[in-house]
Amino acid sequence: MKFIDEFRDPHLARVLVETLRQHTRQHLRLMEFCGGHTHAILRFGIRALLPPDLEMLSGPGCPVCVTSPAGLDHAIALAHIPGMIVATFGDMVRVPGSRESLQNSRAGGADIRVVYSPLDAVALAEKNSSRPVVFLGVGFETTAPGVAASILQARQHGIKNYFVLPLHKLTPPATKAILDGGEVKLSGILGPGHVTTIIGTDAWTFLSEQYGVPIAVAGFEPLDILRGISMLVDQVNDGHARVENAYSRSVLPQGNRTALAIMNEVFETCDAEWRGLGVLPGSGLRIREKYAALDASKTFPVSLTPSHEPPGCRCGEVLRGILSPVDCSLFRHTCNPENPVGPCMVSAEGACMAYYQFGEKRLED
């Protein structure tokens, strides 16, 4: 078993779709929190197979997309410090900041390196010991433990020129903010499978206990997603909101305790600004005082002018689930992957990018 093809079985998928059609008895509005789910739902043509009464909304689960313009401007300002190397995941490079993107900074002479892993950034620092290397710590709970581990590794190996700009975000506070905002009434939430591999299903109990909203945590293959949606429909039908796990091969109730311990050793929660959602209490991670020497925001003070959203960009509304990418007037013509106006058209997990790439693809295609 390789844990991929088995979960793409077309016969089992058809049966799940048929069951969903039979069980959907009212209009349901479900939100997939995670951009990876949005991408898979469109890529595999799942959206087109769902009964018309089953509406899927994209949520704020794209870390690059929710990074605030101020966060991006901060990264760009660091890139302009002479001698600096900025190491980042590729998705960040083309996102427009208030005045320019990291790609523009690179064209202007800044040294921006795309890395696959924070460990590659640590290696980069080791190789370039006379220059500071700042890794852009973007990502949810899936990514933050690895970034924390890279900080511990740099400290253990005595690497003094490795720094992290902490821009991490936590998913439960954002989910709470969407529900508190009340702009969309949700019948259920398809929970993020890889975030929950780290935080565990127990971290989501507040959804059923405080909000009465069903959640099913799902993986990213078609059968995982269909099974998760199916669990949500059944929860609505039996009137009992709870936390269910459609990804039990990877997700445990308590999550990954080792990863959580490493994350908590290095980071502590703080208020953080999200694109589209504003400042949310306890929704970000900052580096603890103990590791301040590796904190790029403390080591390299930069003066920042006020930041702003790209003119006309409605990514904020897309991230709150109140606007479908196709209903944005910039979509496709003004804003496309060649010339992205906002982050949701840049990131592989951005909803606009997913709609642009896959539109209403059908499973038969």
Added chain:
Amino acid sequence: MCLAVPVMIRNIEGTQAMVELGGVKRMISLVLTPEAGVGNYVLVHAGYAIGIVDEEEAKETLHLLEEMTNLVDQNEM
């Protein structure tokens, strides 16, 4: 960005393992999953194994789905 792929660990050196990712061999870190062993499938994200894939649970899920299929197929007959 939360993309993670299941890969099998073929050998372990200290806290690292050599795996094949999309046809490319590379080292990943096991510091977040110290209990992972050779032969285990782990979910790899940004150079780290973030979880061990439980084969028994995977089989159980597929078994449940197949049972559901049988039920639907029987009803259709």
